[in-house]
Amino acid sequence: EVSSVYNKEQSDPPMRKHCFQYTIRISNNSPADTIQLLGRRFEIQTVGSSMKDIVQGEGVTGRTPVLKPGEVFEYTSTAPLSVRPIGTTVIAARMRGEYRYVMLAAGQQTASAEQIQAGGEAKAELGTFHFIFPDDQRVKPFRSDTEEEEEEEEEEDDEPPAKSANPSTAAATPASSATTAAPASPSSPASTLPGDRDMTSGEIAVPMNDSSEAITEDVRVQVTSSYRPERSDEKLGKHCFAYNIRITNESNKPIQLVSRRFEIQTVGSENKDVVQGPGVTGRQPILKPGESFEYTSTAPLSVRPMADKTPVVARMQGDYNFVRLTDDAATPVSSTPLQAKLAMFHFVLPQVA
Numbered sequence: 001e002v003s004s005v006y007n008k009e010q011s012d013p014p015m016r017k018h019c020f021q022y023t024i025r026i027s028n029n030s031p032a033d034t035i036q037l038l039g040r041r042f043e044i045q046t047v048g049s050s051m052k053d054i055v056q057g058e059g060v061t062g063r064t065p066v067l068k069p070g071e072v073f074e075y076t077s078t079a080p081l082s083v084r085p086i087g088t089t090v091i092a093a094r095m096r097g098e099y100r101y102v103m104l105a106a107g108q109q110t111a112s113a114e115q116i117q118a119g120g121e122a123k124a125e126l127g128t129f130h131f132i133f134p135d136d137q138r139v140k141p142f143r144s145d146t147e148e149e150e151e152e153e154e155e156e157d158d159e160p161p162a163k164s165a166n167p168s169t170a171a172a173t174p175a176s177s178a179t180t181a182a183p184a185s186p187s188s189p190a191s192t193l194p195g196d197r198d199m200t201s202g203e204i205a206v207p208m209n210d211s212s213e214a215i216t217e218d219v220r221v222q223v224t225s226s227y228r229p230e231r232s233d234e235k236l237g238k239h240c241f242a243y244n245i246r247i248t249n250e251s252n253k254p255i256q257l258v259s260r261r262f263e264i265q266t267v268g269s270e271n272k273d274v275v276q277g278p279g280v281t282g283r284q285p286i287l288k289p290g291e292s293f294e295y296t297s298t299a300p301l302s303v304r305p306m307a308d309k310t311p312v313v314a315r316m317q318g319d320y321n322f323v324r325l326t327d328d329a330a331t332p333v334s335s336t337p338l339q340a341k342l343a344m345f346h347f348v349l350p351q352v353a
Helices: 113-118 197-201
Strands: 002-012 017-027 034-046 053-058 072-082 091-104 122-132 155-157 191-194 211-216 219-227 238-249 255-266 271-278 292-302 312-324 338-348
Touching: 002 072, 002 122, 017 091, 017 122, 034 072, 034 122, 072 091, 219 312, 219 338, 238 312, 238 338, 255 292, 292 312
Parallel strands: 155 292
Antiparallel strands: 002 017, 017 072, 034 053, 034 091, 091 122, 191 271, 211 219, 211 338, 219 238, 238 292, 255 271, 255 312, 312 338
């Protein structure tokens, strides 16, 4: 028997760390045989992962307990998972496994060296069970603009390239700006483009907005950003920002987000970094009319602010590629994707804003 609960005290959701506690109860239901547990083997797979992790070893929690007929051995362990919730399920991970054991002969107190070396002559199955996200960690896509509270769907760290961090990965066609990027394959690696002159000089020539909103092809994209001082180190030139993106289907047909492309330029830099890839945070969500998809990501920037000129430390813009679907949300109407614009916004330091 197994049961599991979420361990909030040992979890850190912004860092994708979710810890679960599970209790195993092993009963010897044999009316006559005494058994000894010698080892275990577990398989665990987190949601979104294509691979299972295998954990195996001798004993159970460092012991090889002996169970007489009718006796029970119970223990509690923890599973610290690196996983992020997704909108299609409340499951964080799946686990199954087995325990190896031997039956002891009459008068035998413990397994022999040969039995231990053999690893056990029988197996007891640990049936499949799941680690379930608690309600406050589950993804809750918006379905109506009348909902009062904006739920944070997830938080994703985006690692920078050599000089500046690239927030998230990106959509599929270039966003319009002073410098227009050439279209690139969604699977191509991060690249660079000539930057905007005002960002290079620090003489910002457009409104220093830290949020934006745009409607393109009946798809609304909203973004807000905020500084993360607890993950920043001003002395090392490390400045981390969180940005929340909400994509709403305002058309009368279902749509599916298929890819994204972002451009980001840090102040003082002569170039923009371009990041692009399939899906949105590793998924390709389907949005029915009126539904929204929302996620939060982080942008850890390596930048030296020009505080004497501007509180802006970076500028970002981009596009999301999507396709319209038939009414049953099963088939694309066309294989040619459309673009929903992520309008330009800035990462702004609050202490000099």
